[in-house]
Amino acid sequence: MKSSFNNRPMTPAAKLLQATYLVLLVFVLVAPMLGLYPVFVMKLLCFAIFACAFNLLLGFTGLLSFGHAAFFGSAAYITGYFIKSQNFTPELGILAGVLGAGLIGLVVGYVAIRRQGIYFAMITLAMAQMVYFVCLQAPFTGGEDGLQGVPRGALFGILPLQSDTALYYLVVAVFVAAFLAISRIVHSPFGQVLKMIRENEPRAISLGYQVDRYKLLAFVLSAALAGLAGSLKTLVMGFATLSDVHWTMSGEVILMTLLGGVGTFFGPVMGAGIVITLQNTLADKVGSWVNVIIGVIFVLCVLAFRKGLIGELQAWLERRRAAAAPKV
Amino acid sequence: MEIFGIPHQAFLGQLLLGLVNGAFYAMLSLGLAVIFGLLGIVNFAHGALYMLGAFAAWIMLDKFGISYWYALVLAPLTVGALGVVIERLFLKHLYKIDPIYGLLLTLGLALIAEGIFRELYGVSGQNYNVPDLLSGATNLGFMVLPNYRAWVVLVSLVVCLGTWYLIERTRLGAYLRAGTENAPLVQAFGINVPLMVMLTYGAGAALAALAGVLAAPIIQVNPLMGSNLIIVVFAVVVIGGMGSILGSILTGLGLGVIEGLTRVFYPEASSIVVFVIMVIVLMIRPAGLFGKEA
Numbered sequence: 001m002k003s004s005f006n007n008r009p010m011t012p013a014a015k016l017l018q019a020t021y022l023v024l025l026v027f028v029l030v031a032p033m034l035g036l037y038p039v040f041v042m043k044l045l046c047f048a049i050f051a052c053a054f055n056l057l058l059g060f061t062g063l064l065s066f067g068h069a070a071f072f073g074s075a076a077y078i079t080g081y082f083i084k085s086q087n088f089t090p091e092l093g094i095l096a097g098v099l100g101a102g103l104i105g106l107v108v109g110y111v112a113i114r115r116q117g118i119y120f121a122m123i124t125l126a127m128a129q130m131v132y133f134v135c136l137q138a139p140f141t142g143g144e145d146g147l148q149g150v151p152r153g154a155l156f157g158i159l160p161l162q163s164d165t166a167l168y169y170l171v172v173a174v175f176v177a178a179f180l181a182i183s184r185i186v187h188s189p190f191g192q193v194l195k196m197i198r199e200n201e202p203r204a205i206s207l208g209y210q211v212d213r214y215k216l217l218a219f220v221l222s223a224a225l226a227g228l229a230g231s232l233k234t235l236v237m238g239f240a241t242l243s244d245v246h247w248t249m250s251g252e253v254i255l256m257t258l259l260g261g262v263g264t265f266f267g268p269v270m271g272a273g274i275v276i277t278l279q280n281t282l283a284d285k286v287g288s289w290v291n292v293i294i295g296v297i298f299v300l301c302v303l304a305f306r307k308g309l310i311g312e313l314q315a316w317l318e319r320r321r322a323a324a325a326p327k328v
Numbered sequence: 329m330e331i332f333g334i335p336h337q338a339f340l341g342q343l344l345l346g347l348v349n350g351a352f353y354a355m356l357s358l359g360l361a362v363i364f365g366l367l368g369i370v371n372f373a374h375g376a377l378y379m380l381g382a383f384a385a386w387i388m389l390d391k392f393g394i395s396y397w398y399a400l401v402l403a404p405l406t407v408g409a410l411g412v413v414i415e416r417l418f419l420k421h422l423y424k425i426d427p428i429y430g431l432l433l434t435l436g437l438a439l440i441a442e443g444i445f446r447e448l449y450g451v452s453g454q455n456y457n458v459p460d461l462l463s464g465a466t467n468l469g470f471m472v473l474p475n476y477r478a479w480v481v482l483v484s485l486v487v488c489l490g491t492w493y494l495i496e497r498t499r500l501g502a503y504l505r506a507g508t509e510n511a512p513l514v515q516a517f518g519i520n521v522p523l524m525v526m527l528t529y530g531a532g533a534a535l536a537a538l539a540g541v542l543a544a545p546i547i548q549v550n551p552l553m554g555s556n557l558i559i560v561v562f563a564v565v566v567i568g569g570m571g572s573i574l575g576s577i578l579t580g581l582g583l584g585v586i587e588g589l590t591r592v593f594y595p596e597a598s599s600i601v602v603f604v605i606m607v608i609v610l611m612i613r614p615a616g617l618f619g620k621e622a
Contacts, residue, residue, distance in 0.1 A: 064428045064431075066431075111607050111610050111611070114610050114611075114614040115566070115614060117427060117428070118364075118370045118427045118428065118431060119566060121370070121428065121431060122370065122562040122563070122565065123566055123606070123610065125559055125562060126559060126560075126562055126563040126566065126602075126603050126606055127603060127606075127607070129559045129560075129563075129600075129603060130600045130603040130604070133599045133600045134600070137596060247555075247559060248439075251435055251439070254432065254435075258432065287447060288443050288444075288446040288447040289443060289447060290443070291439050291440075291442060291443030291446070292439070292440050292443035292444055292447070293443075294436075294439055294443075295435075295436040295438070295439030295440035295441075296436070296440060297436070298432060298433065298435060298436025298439065299418065299433055299436040299437065299440070301436075302422070302429045302432050302433040302436065303418065303421060303433070306425075306429065
């Protein structure tokens with residue numbers, strides 16, 4: 001089964017896709033030289049990882065988590081705490097954040113998979129709110145102020161990350177690794193089972209799959225990757241605050257994924273790019289209207305293009321190909 | 329006199345506060361359950377509608393001098409009408425697709441409403457005075473009972489039981505329940521289901537707004553008051569299960585009381601106790617205390 005995937009000759013569309021990815025990667029690599037503010041691109045890439053991690057669950061397993069801020073935010077805090085107060089090196093701080101997020105994901109996932117559909121969303125939301133209150137009150141999170149002034153340190157203790165350029169290439173490398181990892185997970189036999197659960201859960205059960213285990217593993221993977229995004233964000237921005245773990249952050253990651261295209265590979269990256277760019281450019285000019293605009297985008301997405309930008313593009317290409325194909 | 333080592337006045341005070349919160353949980357989760365039953369939509373905007381109710385009352389008093397007693401009727405009517413518009417404009421397009429989209433759309437609406445009111449009034453709260461008739465407190469001998477709090481509990485109990493009676497004991501309620509079970513069949517019997525659905529959402533919105541008006545004199549009226557509450561109400565709904573009306577009333581009141589007691593004995597945990605209970609209930613009875621489905 002595996003070999004048939006790998007040996008299949010590439011279709012022109014797949015070649016085009018690969019070429020697009022390469023062009024984008026080259027663009028990201030030279031972006032700082034083109035005058036793009038590196039911290040902005042790094043922030044964008046962190047949220048792109050977050051959205052891709054979320055999409056692993058919603059797009060490829062069919063589970064809507066409304067609590068992903070819990071993993072993103074708690075990892076941001078854990079990494080900040082270990083780097084700032086325990087003098088961890090960045091990579092160990094990130095590792096701690098990822099493990100912490102994965103562990104919280106294990107607990108939340110274990111409870112949430114007892115219910116399906118809309119209840120799943122409500123339970124994850126409620127449990128994430130619990131994490132929020134813990135972060136608000138715990139002694140090491142800095143309460144309302146959050147953790148400020150987290151140093152970037154030196155990677156493995158030898159490679160200093162103070163310069164934006166050094167950190168930039170680290171973030172790009174982590175993003176590419178996370179993107180490829182998610183793609184690998186989705187295309188693995190495990191990923192195929194996840195898709196089957198998304199399409200028809202009773203059937204998966206009747207075929208003898210222990211559906212709950214697959215769901216839980218997908219949930220933990222998604223939570224850990226969301227944690228990776230949060231940890232990296234702390235390293236880039238130098239702070240972890242309550243807004244990282246607030247439910248609106250869970251809403252934002254849903255919006256990014258929905259806007260770009262649920263269940264597509266590149267959609268979440270694009271959605272993250274649009275939302276972060278919007279917030280960055282509009283925040284100083286329009287204040288609270290940013291939330292109104294985000295709300296409007298939500299409404300438009302749900303009413304007009306549920307497949308998202310990439311999803312609609314794919315559907316359009318599909319229709320065109322079908323129209324061009326000779327009728328039989 | 330002391331109860332479990334706590335001065336009994338403080339104890340009963342928190343108990344009453346819990347009961348008041350529980351009354352709000354009950355009213356909101358009731359509306360959520362009715363809307364979910366008929367529309368299949370988890371109304372994230374419920375918190376925003378509650379906020380709008382409180383703001384409507386505040387604006388009526390502040391700008392137009394309309395007193396609390398009129399606002400008690402006018403604010404729910406206004407917000408209910410808004411609910412009808414929302415249903416016609418947005419929600420009716422979503423009935424045939426995955427319920428997740430209903431949640432996301434109403435989330436978008438909630439963000440819009442919150443954003444607009446934050447822009448207009450900032451995040452600090454607006455004061456709304458307790459109406460003269462209900463200000464002050466009554467000394468019951470064993471405790472001093474603030475009149476307004478007693479009024480809130482009383483009104484919400486009447487409203488909740490009235491809703492229960494309407495749904496479980498009247499012909500209209502029978503149509504509603506039948507529509508929840510099988511809408512096309514009810515439609516085939518000549519009942520205007522789309523109209524019923526529209527009015528149900530409007531009524532749910534009005535109920536949330538009424539809770540908002542009742543809350544206005546107790547808490548600061550601010551744009552974020554709804555979203556903070558709605559997440560707890562979601563947990564209440566998960567705990568109670570959406571199967572039964574009386575179930576959601578009891579669950580709401582009970583959890584409010586438990587929360588109040590937690591504030592007495594272990595204040596640090598009072599903001600998360602409802603969520604902890606949710607986890608325990610899910611472990612023991614995944615369908616919720618009064619839920620029917622597996």
